[in-house]
Structures are given as C-alpha cells and as structure tokens.
Amino acid sequence: MKFRSVFRKLLMLLAASALLLGIPTATAYASSATTGTGWIRLAHLSPNTPAVDVYLYSFGNSNAMIVLHHVAYGTVSPYESVQAGDYSVAMRAAGASAASQPVLSTSVTIATGHAYTVAGMGPESGLRLQVLQDDLTTPPGQAEARVIQASLKQQVVSVSLASATLANGLKFATVSKYQVVSPGTATVTVKAVGANANSSVTLAAGTVHTLVVLDGATGLEVVNLEDASGSGHPPAGGVSTGLGGTAPHGPGSPVPWLVAIGAGCMLALTGGMRLRRNRQLTARI
Amino acid sequence: MTTRRPTAALALAVGLVVIAGGTAGLLLTRHSTPAMRPAAAGVAALPAPTGPIVAPPQSAAPKPVAAPVSLTIPLIGVRTQLITLGLTTTGELQVPSSTSVAGWYTGSPRPGAIGSSIIVGHIDSRREPGVFYRLSELAAGDKIYVKRADGTLIEFRVASVQTYRKDRFPTENVYGPVPDAELRLITCGGAFDAATGHYLSNIVVYATEMS
Numbered sequence: 025m026k027f028r029s030v031f032r033k034l035l036m037l038l039a040a041s042a043l044l045l046g047i048p049t050a051t052a053y054a055s056s057a058t059t060g061t062g063w064i065r066l067a068h069l070s071p072n073t074p075a076v077d078v079y080l081y082s083f084g085n086s087n088a089m090i091v092l093h094h095v096a097y098g099t100v101s102p103y104e105s106v107q108a109g110d111y112s113v114a115m116r117a118a119g120a121s122a123a124s125q126p127v128l129s130t131s132v133t134i135a136t137g138h139a140y141t142v143a144g145m146g147p148e149s150g151l152r153l154q155v156l157q158d159d160l161t162t163p164p165g166q167a168e169a170r171v172i173q174a175s176l177k178q179q180v181v182s183v184s185l186a187s188a189t190l191a192n193g194l195k196f197a198t199v200s201k202y203q204v205v206s207p208g209t210a211t212v213t214v215k216a217v218g219a220n221a222n223s224s225v226t227l228a229a230g231t232v233h234t235l236v237v238l239d240g241a242t243g244l245e246v247v248n249l250e251d252a253s254g255s256g257h258p259p260a261g262g263v264s265t266g267l268g269g270t271a272p273h274g275p276g277s278p279v280p281w282l283v284a285i286g287a288g289c290m291l292a293l294t295g296g297m298r299l300r301r302n303r304q305l306t307a308r309i
Numbered sequence: 310m311t312t313r314r315p316t317a318a319l320a321l322a323v324g325l326v327v328i329a330g331g332t333a334g335l336l337l338t339r340h341s342t343p344a345m346r347p348a349a350a351g352v353a354a355l356p357a358p359t360g361p362i363v364a365p366p367q368s369a370a371p372k373p374v375a376a377p378v379s380l381t382i383p384l385i386g387v388r389t390q391l392i393t394l395g396l397t398t399t400g401e402l403q404v405p406s407s408t409s410v411a412g413w414y415t416g417s418p419r420p421g422a423i424g425s426s427i428i429v430g431h432i433d434s435r436r437e438p439g440v441f442y443r444l445s446e447l448a449a450g451d452k453i454y455v456k457r458a459d460g461t462l463i464e465f466r467v468a469s470v471q472t473y474r475k476d477r478f479p480t481e482n483v484y485g486p487v488p489d490a491e492l493r494l495i496t497c498g499g500a501f502d503a504a505t506g507h508y509l510s511n512i513v514v515y516a517t518e519m520s
Contacts, residue, residue, distance in 0.1 A: 059449075059468050059515075063488050065368065100369050103488040105517065139488045160486050230416075231424070232486055249368045253424025254486035255417040259402035262475030263429055266497030266508040267408070270433040270442065284331035292324025298317030 062134035063103040063158075066113065067143035068095045069174035069197075070151050071239045075118040076127070076144065083110035083131065094118045098174075098238050100141070100249055108136040113153055115144055128153050139252065141234070146197040147176060159202045159232050160252050167207045167227035167256075171200040172236045175244055178216035181237050185225070186210040190235070202232070207256065212246050219243045229256025355383040358454050360462035365490050365518045366423050375457035377413050377420045380428060382453050385443040387411075391455075394429060402495075404429055408439035411494075417484070420455040421463035421518060425484065425491045428455075432497045432508070441496035445470060445512050453492060453516050465492045465516035472498055472510050483513055490518035 066078045075097075080090040089111075092101055095118075110133050114126035130153035132142055139158040146152050162168050171183045171191040183191040183200075190212075191200040207229035214221040214237055221244035227233055232251040237244055358381045366372070381388045394403040394412035405412045411430035418424030431439030453465040468491075473479060483493055492515075499510025 065488075102365060102367050102520075105489060158488065160488065161481070162486060230486060247369055250366075250371050250423050251368065252486035252488040253418045253422065255414065255425070255427065255484040257396065257400075257416050258480050258484035259396055259414070259416075259427075260400040261480070262473070262478040262511045263402050263404060263495050264497070264507055265404050265429060265441070265495065265511075266432040266439070266501070267435045268433065268501045268503065268506060268508070269436045270438050271501030271508070278335055281331045281335035284334070285328050288324045288327030288329075288331055290324070291320050291327060295317045295320030295322070295324055299314065299321060302314050302317065 060108050060136050061105050062108050062136055063105055063139040064111070064132065064134060065101045065103045065139075065141050066090075066092055066095070067100040067141055068097055069143045069145050069172060069236065069238075070148060071097055071174065071176040073097065073144065073148040073151055076115045077118055077120060077122075078144075079114045079116070079122070079126070080104070080106075081112045081114070082106075083112060088122065091122070098236070098245075098247065100143075100236070100247075103139060106134060108134050110134075113142045115153065127151070130155065143172070145172075145174065154197075154199075156199055158234070158251050162230055162232060162254070162256075163204055165207070165229050165257055166204045167229060167231050167233065168202045169205050169227060169233040169235060170202040172234060173198055173200075175216070175237050175239045177239045178219055178237075178244060181214050181216045181244070183215075183235065183237065184213050185227075185235075207231075212248075214244050214246060216244065221246055223248070228253070230254045230258075231256075355381060355386055355388055357381070357383050357452065358388075358456060358462060360456060360460055362464050363421060363461045365520045366421070368423065368488070371423055374419050374422045375459040375461065377426075377428075377455050378458050379456045380411055380454070381456070382447070382451070384451050385446055387440060387443075389430070389440050391428065402427070402429060405431065405440075408434040411440050418490075419457075420465075420492055421457065421461075421490050423488065423490055425487045425493055427484065427493050427495065429495045432512075439496075441494065441512075444494060444496045444514060445472070445498055447514050453494070453514075455492070463490070464519045466519055468515045468517050471513050471515070473513065474499070474510050475507075478511060492516040492518075 075094045078092040078095050079088040081088055112129055112131045114129040116126050132155045141156040141158055143154050145154045173181055173194040179196045180193055185205055188205055207227055209226040212223045212225050223246040225248045231253045234249040234251050236247040377391045379390050389411045392412040393415050408431035411428050414427035417427040420426040430441035432442055433439045447467050447470055449467050451467040455463045494514040496512050497508035498512040501508050
C-alpha cells in the first residue's frame, strides 16, 4: 500500500518534470502554439452530390459554431482558427433545417498548432466525410504539394509538377502524401485514360499547397489551394533591435575606485614614513 | 638625506588626493540608473487609420496582394512607414538602420496574404526609445493596422505577446508556415548585456487578420 502511494507520487513527479521540460509537447506552430488553437477548413469534393450546408459543432454543444450554406462541389472554405479540442462536422442538404438529421457527420480532434481539412468525398452513393491532416512545415528554401483526386469521370489520375511526379495512379476520393518540390512557377500535368489537363501554378518557397483534381464542365480542372505560407528562407536566430539607451543600468563596478584608494593609501603611507624617518635622522644630528 | 624630503612630502600629498578622489568616485557610482519610462502624456493613443479594409484571403487561388507601406498601432502611439528588409550575409534578419522606423522582411508573406508576415523595429537607440519601445504593452485583442501600396487597409488583432531568449529563439514558431493571414512584430527586450551591447531577449507579438 505504502509502496504503491510512493510509486504514484514518483510517477506524478516524473510527469510534472516531463511537462516542465517540454518532453510530451507535440510540435506546434505559430500563434496557435501560444493561444492553444488549431485550424479547420471544410470542403465539398463529391462530384455528383448536390450542394450541402456544412455545420461545425464543438463536441457536446448542439449550437453550431460555424455554418456554411449552400456549399457546392469544388468549394473549399478558408481556415477557421478554433480552440484545440473535439469537434463534429455535419452535412445536411442545402436549406435543410438545422434541427434535421444530418446526411453525414464525423468527429475531429483538433490539436494545438495543427490544421485539418474535413471534406465530403466519394460518390453520392458512398459519400463520406474524410479528415485530412494538413502540413505546416517546409524544408528551408523548398515548397510542398499534395494531390486530392476528386474526379469521378476519370477514376484514376497521375499528376506531375514540371518533371516531378506528385501522384501516380491516384484513385478517386484518395489523397497523395505531401512532397517536397522546388519553388517557382511550373506546369501541373494531370493524365488520365480519358482526359488530360494542364495548368500553370506558382509555388513560392516556404509554402504548402494542395492541388485538387475536379470534374470540370468539360474535362478535368485543377484547383491550387495554398494551405500555408511562411518565410521561404527563415532568418537565423533572434533579431538585434536594441542599443540599450532605455535599458536599466546597474551600479558601476567599485573595483577601479577601490584599487585607486588602495594605491593612494600605499603612496601616502610610504611618503609619511619617509618624512618621519627623515625627521628622526635630522633630530639625531 | 634632506633631498628626499620634498619627494616624500609629494608622495604623501598625492596619496591623500588619490584616496579622496577614489572615495568620491566610489560614492558617486554606487547608485543605478533605472529603465527609462515613457513620459506620462508623451505618447497619446492614435486614431485608427482610414481606408477600405479588405477581407482575409481564400485558400483557393488566393489573389496577390499589394506591398505594405505603413504600420499603425493606435494604442501605443506607433505610426511608421515600412521599409523593406532582407537577410544579412550570415543569414540573420536585417534591421532598419533608423531606430524610428519599422521594416517588413521581404522573404516573408505580405501582410494580409496567407502566412506569417514579419515586421521588425527597434526598442531603442543608444539614447532614446525606438519605434517599438512600447510593443510589450500590447495584449490579446489590441488592434494593429497595415496599409498597403494600393491604399487598402488590413486589420489585425493581437493573439499573444511572447518573450524569448535570443539563444532559444523559436524559429519555426515565428517564421514557419501558417494557414491564415498572420503578423509577427519583433523587437528586443529583457535584460541588456552592456558587455556585448545587445538585449538578451526578443519580444514577439503574434497577430491574426480579422475576418
């Protein structure tokens, strides 16, 4: 019994020190890291599903935090910054009552400093809400890109950026992994059995992109989403932005003054002793 | 023997003078100079600038935005033009040569575009307060405005204010990619190291564009 309580205390101590040392903290980015927030965006990527209303709920709260009305195929919302925690996303037919049973819903856990895309994907008959984790890092001087295959007419596509392959044989309603790519303006080429598409995109250094392949009015379309952006070449270390004119200054060092006083004492003492000896000698004579 | 007498007297006199001088010096330098405080009514809150305020960017095919030209922080009386800054040959962030203007790092996203835009200003010169002297007084919710070359205005709100030691500067946090339009204002703070002539810390204000 006693051993167990000591053991528990030890565990708590370990956990506390780990917290202090920052061991279990996940990599978090930006202002969100200091405010405990993350990001979420919502998308409709199901080609034959009519427009929907998309609801975002904080877990356990029946009042929606965000409602996007009449979201049609190919629409991706801007990111919303929200407190880290558990949420649920629901889709209802456009115009349906907020109290009605949703067509689809899913839960999503938003971690501090992380970004997510919750997208309705697949054919209408097999529609599902998919939670994608979005990347918020790039190697210095590079860009990143991935592909969402949302074309129903062309079930399998291959996508390349200049000479780099981003996705090879990517199936409908799936997502490729992010890849590091050289920054600059380049041509995106989408190849499928029945159609091809080309589009010029600019991917600056320090940016993260998602290229969405959609069914267009005729053939394929590519939408270039900018997921995130930062300094392509992050400066090294801190910034030297102060010269100290308003800084508090501590008391000056006493050492030089003490040395001077010491030297003065020595000098005065020597002089004084010499004078006295001279006087004694003079007196003896 | 008698020739030694004036020398000894002189040594005694000089010694006494040096003791007096040393003591006076010691007494005069024992007090410290406190941090300079802004004059109470010296900096009044400024009115918010006027201009068409634009909405935050979309992630689908975002439009290019105009370059930033000025920065206004009404609460702490900051109104400055923005110069452009790059990197030094050693890869550090350049700082404005004048301590009374702020600068935008051209290697970061433009204010109001998606991403973390970097603006830097001095806390002080050798003698007086600089453009970002009162930056650390900002708190969550305070407003920051950036005007762009096309006359449009972007309104940011402070999310948080952080102080980091320069030897533990969180590069990824400050300069890394973010998915919304954010601003980072950077200046110096913390203790001043008179030996190196630098402050030991940086103050970073994180702000997000209002929708």
